[in-house]
Amino acid sequence: MVAPLAKKYINNGELYLRRAEVESEIDGLLKVSVTIWEQRAEIVDSTLPDYLSSECLVHLFRASAQQKQEQTKNKLLICLLGRCSRILQNKVSDTIRGAEDLRQDIVNDFVELCLTEYLPGGALDYYESNFNLAFKRLRIDRVRPTLVNVGRETVLSELSDFAETMSSDDIYDQLLKIENRDSEQEISLMKKRVWIAINELPPDERTVVALQMLGYRIESKDPKTPTIASKCNVDPRTIHNRLKRAHAKLAEALKEERS
Amino acid sequence: MTITQIKLSDALYEFSLAQDVPSAALLDSFIQRYPAYAKELTDLAVELVIDSISEETPSPKDDLQSQKDSAVNLTVSRAMSHYQNRLYELQQGKEIKADARFSNGNIPADPFKNMDTAAFRSFSRAINANTAFCMRVRDRQINANTIPERFFMRAAQELRTSQDNFVAYMHLPTAVVRAGQSFKAECKPFAAVKQTYEEAVNASNLSEEQKNDLLSLIEKAPENGQFQPR
Numbered sequence: 001m002v003a004p005l006a007k008k009y010i011n012n013g014e015l016y017l018r019r020a021e022v023e024s025e026i027d028g029l030l031k032v033s034v035t036i037w038e039q040r041a042e043i044v045d046s047t048l049p050d051y052l053s054s055e056c057l058v059h060l061f062r063a064s065a066q067q068k069q070e071q072t073k074n075k076l077l078i079c080l081l082g083r084c085s086r087i088l089q090n091k092v093s094d095t096i097r098g099a100e101d102l103r104q105d106i107v108n109d110f111v112e113l114c115l116t117e118y119l120p121g122g123a124l125d126y127y128e129s130n131f132n133l134a135f136k137r138l139r140i141d142r143v144r145p146t147l148v149n150v151g152r153e154t155v156l157s158e159l160s161d162f163a164e165t166m167s168s169d170d171i172y173d174q175l176l177k178i179e180n181r182d183s184e185q186e187i188s189l190m191k192k193r194v195w196i197a198i199n200e201l202p203p204d205e206r207t208v209v210a211l212q213m214l215g216y217r218i219e220s221k222d223p224k225t226p227t228i229a230s231k232c233n234v235d236p237r238t239i240h241n242r243l244k245r246a247h248a249k250l251a252e253a254l255k256e257e258r259s
Numbered sequence: 260m261t262i263t264q265i266k267l268s269d270a271l272y273e274f275s276l277a278q279d280v281p282s283a284a285l286l287d288s289f290i291q292r293y294p295a296y297a298k299e300l301t302d303l304a305v306e307l308v309i310d311s312i313s314e315e316t317p318s319p320k321d322d323l324q325s326q327k328d329s330a331v332n333l334t335v336s337r338a339m340s341h342y343q344n345r346l347y348e349l350q351q352g353k354e355i356k357a358d359a360r361f362s363n364g365n366i367p368a369d370p371f372k373n374m375d376t377a378a379f380r381s382f383s384r385a386i387n388a389n390t391a392f393c394m395r396v397r398d399r400q401i402n403a404n405t406i407p408e409r410f411f412m413r414a415a416q417e418l419r420t421s422q423d424n425f426v427a428y429m430h431l432p433t434a435v436v437r438a439g440q441s442f443k444a445e446c447k448p449f450a451a452v453k454q455t456y457e458e459a460v461n462a463s464n465l466s467e468e469q470k471n472d473l474l475s476l477i478e479k480a481p482e483n484g485q486f487q488p489r
Contacts (some may be wrong), residue, residue, distance in 0.1 A: 012271055074339070091310075105419065107337075108337075115345055123268070142419075145300070190311050195310075206305075206309070214282055214304060
């Protein structure tokens with residue numbers, strides 16, 4: 001039976017857990033030879049039955065590192081880094097200046113964790129608990145400072161007839177009701193456009209849009225209730241203005257292709 | 260557990276793993292638990308919620324697939340090379356560590372090297388400071404033992420260097436003259452005595468908002484009142 005994770009929640013001291021299916025996946029693999037680990041680790045198509053979850057792959061890498069199985073460890077690490085790199089191909093847009101270097105930096109950050117945090121209780125415990133969410137945090141750390149560099153030209157080139165139905169009044173509704181669109185491809189394309197347009201906003205407007213998406217209200221009669229205005233430490237009217245400007249820019253960005 | 264014992268990194272991971280997409284309620288509960296990290300948690304929540312708009316969707320194989328595959332291979336190859344180099348360094352015991360940073364002769368890389376004026380200004384904006392304060396940082400006029408970890412983290416991120424390297428860099432002696440800089444004086448320039456972080460913040464003509472923000476990064480002293488140097 002696989003040993004539990006050693007990392008504890010700061011809040012209540014409870015241990016982080018793996019998902020049940022990851023636990024049973026690891027249990028099954030601990031009964032077979034490392035050659036099987038290596039073969040299955042090379043499968044990149046997640047729809048195939050022998051595909052290993054990334055959480056499981058992290059565990060196997062750590063196990064081989066702790067047991068000094070150098071060859072297996074290196075092979076598994078290559079597969080793991082390949083997954084990181086593939087995620088970044090999709091998630092770090094080429095429109096960001098220096099995207100290739102940025103992707104490399106993020107993968108190298110992960111390499112550092114694999115070198116220094118692989119023992120029980122190290123940061124890799126987070127990746128066994130939920131690989132995608134943990135890796136997202138690592139990625140955002142690096143990407144955030146560069147997001148202001150998203151190129152305007154790309155937004156223009158990627159817009160299309162979706163914008164024809166947009167007005168400045170319904171831009172935010174479109175953003176929030178995006179799931180109601182018909183085809184998966186349409187939703188995906190639309191989301192990408194909105195994402196690029198939001199990342200183009202000035203930082204103060206981008207922040208208020210995000211805070212609204214998180215569910216904060218602009219202001220509240222109860223002074224103890226956190227609001228967008230209190231979080232930004234400005235008057236609610238300023239927030240109204242920022243949102244108005246932001247929505248207008250989003251609408252404009254989504255319309256520009258038309259003109 | 261005091262705030263000095265809680266690592267920012269752990270708090271941010273805990274927040275990231277709590278929900279697929281964060282909400283105001285989640286953020287508020289974390290800020291209540293870790294008030295010293297309110298800004299960092301809010302920044303992360305903002306990025307996570309924006310990121311959630313463009314969730315990964317399976318993309319069909321296209322003409323660009325082979326191009327992507329070769330990019331992946333190149334990244335992995337470079338990362339493995341980085342891994343082997345770092346592993347060698349670690350095995351040789353060459354890693355730069357807190358206060359024994361230079362005893363083995365390793366000199367940390369200068370994160371400001373090749374930074375032009377525009378990039379330097381951009382860096383100062385990114386860390387919510389001004390160029391006067393950043394020059395004190397660049398020239399290592401600030402006592403590294405008084406610099407809060409969260410400032411190291413913020414600045415290292417903007418400088419695109421590792422936190423360890425930046426910490427090590429700040430422990431080097433004060434820079435007198437940097438390459439490419441000129442000076443005019445009647446006597447040979449000398450290194451000034453290093454200031455504390457707080458002194459540097461107060462002496463750099465920062466706006467009140469900038470001062471408050473930078474000072475808020477200082478870890479609260481534990482009950483025995485002693486600051487924990489890195």
